[in-house]
Amino acid sequence: MAKVYTSRIDEDTIALVLRKGLMAQGHKWAVLRIALALSLKQPDPPGDELDTPEGGKEYFLEALTGRGQKESEDFVDAFRVLLSAYHGEDLFEEDDRYTHLLQRHIRRGLREIQTSWRESHDFHEFLRQELFAVQNLGNEVPVPDAGSLVHALDELGLSATLLDCLDGPRVTRHRVQFADAEDFGRLERRLDDLAFTLGIKDAGIFLAPAGEPKTAWLDIPRPPSQWSVAGTEALAGWTAPGAGLNLMLGVDIGGEPVVRDLTEAPHVLLAGTTGSGKSVCIHGMLLSLLLNRSPRELKLLLVDPKRVELSAYRGLPHLLAPIVTDGVEATRAFKGLVKEMEQREQLLAARGAREWRDLDEGAPPRIVLVVEELAALFDQAPESEDPLVQLAQKARAVGIHLVLATQRPDAATFSGLLRANIPSRIALTVLKAADSRIILDEDGAERLLGKGDMLVKWLGEQVVRVHGFNLRPSDVASLLQRVAKED
Numbered sequence: 001m002a003k004v005y006t007s008r009i010d011e012d013t014i015a016l017v018l019r020k021g022l023m024a025q026g027h028k029w030a031v032l033r034i035a036l037a038l039s040l041k042q043p044d045p046p047g048d049e050l051d052t053p054e055g056g057k058e059y060f061l062e063a064l065t066g067r068g069q070k071e072s073e074d075f076v077d078a079f080r081v082l083l084s085a086y087h088g089e090d091l092f093e094e095d096d097r098y099t100h101l102l103q104r105h106i107r108r109g110l111r112e113i114q115t116s117w118r119e120s121h122d123f124h125e126f127l128r129q130e131l132f133a134v135q136n137l138g139n140e141v142p143v144p145d146a147g148s149l150v151h152a153l154d155e156l157g158l159s160a161t162l163l164d165c166l167d168g169p170r171v172t173r174h175r176v177q178f179a180d181a182e183d184f185g186r187l188e189r190r191l192d193d194l195a196f197t198l199g200i201k202d203a204g205i206f207l208a209p210a211g212e213p214k215t216a217w218l219d220i221p222r223p224p225s226q227w228s229v230a231g232t233e234a235l236a237g238w239t240a241p242g243a244g245l246n247l248m249l250g251v252d253i254g255g256e257p258v259v260r261d262l263t264e265a266p267h268v269l270l271a272g273t274t275g276s277g278k279s280v281c282i283h284g285m286l287l288s289l290l291l292n293r294s295p296r297e298l299k300l301l302l303v304d305p306k307r308v309e310l311s312a313y314r315g316l317p318h319l320l321a322p323i324v325t326d327g328v329e330a331t332r333a334f335k336g337l338v339k340e341m342e343q344r345e346q347l348l349a350a351r352g353a354r355e356w357r358d359l360d361e362g363a364p365p366r367i368v369l370v371v372e373e374l375a376a377l378f379d380q381a382p383e384s385e386d387p388l389v390q391l392a393q394k395a396r397a398v399g400i401h402l403v404l405a406t407q408r409p410d411a412a413t414f415s416g417l418l419r420a421n422i423p424s425r426i427a428l429t430v431l432k433a434a435d436s437r438i439i440l441d442e443d444g445a446e447r448l449l450g451k452g453d454m455l456v457k458w459l460g461e462q463v464v465r466v467h468g469f470n471l472r473p474s475d476v477a478s479l480l481q482r483v484a485k486e487d
């Protein structure tokens with residue numbers, strides 16, 4: 001009989017869901033099936049690193065899929081159909097392959113629960129958000145032309161002239177002139193109605209003042225099939241200007257590259273729901289740095305509680321330490337960085353310099369700390385917050401910069417001292433306006449298009465909308481081939 005295998009951590013997750021999530025109403029099978037559903041939400045197939053778990057349990061497929069149960073509970077064929085459709089393969093004949101894929105999905109889903117769900121949160125609400133959010137944000141309906149836009153505005157009681165328009169990579173930006181100065185506010189409150197009148201979803205419509213009186217930019221999204229996606233070429237052909245740590249974050253509404261210096265940030269928080277594009281954005285940042293800075297100029301400390309997202313970077317000469325995957329190690333690594341920070345402060349003082357950029361050649365490399373999932377880390381190791389706050393407070397002066405990502409920008413994860421000391425923010429799509437306000441101090445991120453559509457607020461700047469580069473795992477791998485292995 002075919003079996004799927006779990007690891008010890010998987011078993012802990014299953015036990016926790018049964019105890020705190022499903023409140024003892026469920027069977028282990030229910031947890032495995034939920035995990036499968038969560039995994040099938042992700043667009044990319046799970047990897048083979050999920051094939052050889054240790055220390056867990058084995059489960060007979062027959063029971064998992066309900067074979068031999070009464071007809072209404074026998075889902076054997078349904079499971080095969082689901083996986084065949086997802087992988088584009090006929091899995092009805094290939095038993096081993098089917099079992100392997102099933103195991104990978106289940107284990108990936110369990111990992112998702114482990115990193116994304118916090119015990120104190122309602123499990124059913126977590127599922128609702130994870131299973132029903134963000135996907136298919138695009139809308140495959142015709143793009144409204146200028147005539148229908150004027151008509152729609154007219155139906156909302158706004159008389160407006162379209163001055164000109166710009167076709168960007170994902171949205172069409174119209175410059176609109178209103179008859180009345182109050183019309184801007186009127187339209188701003190009724191963007192949902194405008195979307196409805198145009199017959200498109202409201203995600204992705206943005207309105208902003210265009211400088212002159214009574215004029216505004218009105219951005220109307222096009223369907224994803226009409227997006228022009230910049231990807232690897234943009235990063236591969238780019239040379240970072242200047243001496244800092246420039247990051248190419250993507251392109252703006254008009255398709256122009258958006259570059260920001262991490263040393264000016266000097267720390268960044270990135271937040272958005274699952275699937276909004278955080279990991280892809282982090283790849284873009286890391287590749288911006290790796291393709292332009294030698295290990296002598298830059299060291300990375302990568303913390304990846306999900307264990308898979310950053311594995312492509314294993315073994316690079318830029319790594320300060322092996323990739324950190326658990327909370328205890330992370331706490332130790334953060335404390336190590338605090339020590340490093342204190343030594344660097346002495347170095348600065350000894351050289352009579354105030355800032356890292358004042359040091360001449362031969363200065364120790366800048367260090368960038370990346371945490372892939374802050375909420376997961378704080379769940380695993382609440383004690384990691386203290387040294388992280390210390391770094392956020394003082395590390396900027398000594399060439400150490402933080403990039404922290406989280407899908408839960410709530411007060412428990414991002415509050416108080418951490419928040420106060422991480423002034424640059426990137427919001428990807430979030431579920432609620434309140435989440436947007438936690439990240440950016442303003443609304444908007446709840447209306448983004450998903451897939452790397454983001455609002456970027458760098459220290460001292462206005463918010464800009466950026467479309468991130470589409471970097472698939474294979475793109476990351478091929479760009480990493482170009483990274484200098486030696487000094």
Ligand SMILES: Nc1ncnc2c1ncn2[C@@H]1O[C@H](COP(=O)(O)OP(=O)(O)O)[C@@H](O)[C@H]1O
Pocket residue numbers: 043044229272273274275276277278279280281451452453467468469470471
């Ligand atoms: N800039 C982008 N352009 C196109 N698709 C993207 C982009 N960013 C993300 N995606 C799509 O969304 C999926 C989820 O992105 P990911 O970065 O893993 O999200 P998160 O880390 O926020 O859960 C990706 O696998 C990819 O299919």
Ligand SMILES: [Mg+2]
Pocket residue numbers: 278279280309
């Ligand atoms: Mg991610």
